[in-house]
Amino acid sequence: MPKVKILFFIILFGFSASIAPANSAVAPKTGSICVKKGESRVIKGVKFICTKSGNQLKWKSSQPKTKTPKPNPGGKQPAQPILPITFDNLDQNRTSVEAKRKVNELFLKTTSVESTAIYYVGPNVREDILIEEKRLLQIGERFFYQYFKPKKFHVLLFSEKDVDWLEANQEPKFRNRSSLKQSIQDAPAWCNWAAATRHDNGELLFYMCLQTTGRGIADKQTSIHEYFHLLQFEYNGLEKMPCWILEGTATFFGVALGIGPADPTGVSADKFLRDLAYNYNPQSVKEIKYPNSTMRDALLAENGPISVMKELEFPTASSTKNCAAWGAYTAGWLATEVLVAVAGVETFMDFLKLTETETTWKIAFEKTYNMSVDTFYQKLSPYLRSRLAN
Numbered sequence: 588m589p590k591v592k593i594l595f596f597i598i599l600f601g602f603s604a605s606i607a608p609a610n611s612a613v614a615p616k617t618g619s620i621c622v623k624k625g626e627s628r629v630i631k632g633v634k635f636i637c638t639k640s641g642n643q644l645k646w647k648s649s650q651p652k653t654k655t656p657k658p659n660p661g662g663k664q665p666a667q668p669i670l671p672i673t674f675d676n677l678d679q680n681r682t683s684v685e686a687k688r689k690v691n692e693l694f695l696k697t698t699s700v701e702s703t704a705i706y707y708v709g710p711n712v713r714e715d716i717l718i719e720e721k722r723l724l725q726i727g728e729r730f731f732y733q734y735f736k737p738k739k740f741h742v743l744l745f746s747e748k749d750v751d752w753l754e755a756n757q758e759p760k761f762r763n764r765s766s767l768k769q770s771i772q773d774a775p776a777w778c779n780w781a782a783a784t785r786h787d788n789g790e791l792l793f794y795m796c797l798q799t800t801g802r803g804i805a806d807k808q809t810s811i812h813e814y815f816h817l818l819q820f821e822y823n824g825l826e827k828m829p830c831w832i833l834e835g836t837a838t839f840f841g842v843a844l845g846i847g848p849a850d851p852t853g854v855s856a857d858k859f860l861r862d863l864a865y866n867y868n869p870q871s872v873k874e875i876k877y878p879n880s881t882m883r884d885a886l887l888a889e890n891g892p893i894s895v896m897k898e899l900e901f902p903t904a905s906s907t908k909n910c911a912a913w914g915a916y917t918a919g920w921l922a923t924e925v926l927v928a929v930a931g932v933e934t935f936m937d938f939l940k941l942t943e944t945e946t947t948w949k950i951a952f953e954k955t956y957n958m959s960v961d962t963f964y965q966k967l968s969p970y971l972r973s974r975l976a977n
């Protein structure tokens with residue numbers, strides 16, 4: 588008998604829908620036809636008068652309709668007002684959206700700029716990959732133009748098949764080619780790494796290994812990430828910056844500008860974030876703070892997020908610690924995301940600029956955000972857990 592029951596319900600729904608218009612035709616409503624001129628009726632507190640309209644008689648309400656709130660017994664609660672993102676209200680879902688929105692908003696105010704990159708491209712770099720990387724770099728140059736206008740900078744691009752070319756071509760001179768060659772030969776199937784550097788003469792360079800098998804959506808952050816490192820070099824505070832700022836900010840901007848437009852739902856960025864969290868491996872270095880643990884365990888420990896952030900305060904330049912193994916790319920990314928979501932890109936860039944002149948980056952932070960770094964870590968803690976330890 589179940590088939591009959593299903594059929595019955597379908598008919599019932601069809602039936603109740605079809606009788607509704609018939610009922611409403613009887614009750615007067617504005618514009619519906621009436622018979623006797625001057626006749627009036629009151630429906631739900633609204634008076635209708637049968638009035639001549641053209642050569643027809645139509646119901647017309649004698650008073651404007653006012654909406655009265657419908658009773659809602661046992662129904663849904665009215666929607667909560669959407670609270671702005673603040674350091675005390677770091678909504679798990681909306682903070683990243685808001686940060687991305689602020690980046691987009693600023694990007695839309697910019698205009699295209701002429702690239703000042705000088706390219707050195709290996710013969711086996713795929714043409715389509717080269718075009719895409721140039722497009723991405725232009726986004727970075729345009730976005731940061733008001734903060735960073737290098738007269739020129741060098742971009743060295745090669746594939747895993749370009750070892751001989753790297754050896755034969757030594758321009759620009761300030762990069763040790765044998766170390767690049769060695770990196771390719773160590774892992775020829777893993778040619779998607781990059782780094783930025785500055786020569787003694789002040790000239791800037793970044794290089795990328797572009798695997799010929801192709802690149803994924805997460806790789807769309809790399810060019811902008813490396814370009815942001817060049818900006819950091821120019822802001823002489825680089826040596827003073829902690830690991831989380833150095834790598835976290837470069838990753839945040841690379842993701843927002845490079846991956847963001849190709850990732851409207853944020854799913855790819857979130858996957859990339861979680862993939863990066865696998866790099867968390869502090870036990871691989873001397874100081875064993877979280878033996879045999881993952882980033883998730885570290886964050887869930889009491890005051891864990893604060894410890895993770897404090898561990899990332901070592902300056903990159905003077906340290907033998909590995910930024911990636913201590914979670915700089917993930918925790919630092921989310922910390923930057925929060926700063927941008929709450930106070931915007933311009934304020935964040937002001938803070939970076941201030942690190943140049945202040946004695947320490949912590950003083951620059953406090954002056955910019957009216958909050959100590961430690962207080963920031965506390966307010967950041969639930970957000971780090973919600974994004975990385977769920």
Ligand SMILES: [Zn+2]
Nearest residue numbers: 812816834837
């Ligand atoms: Zn980096």
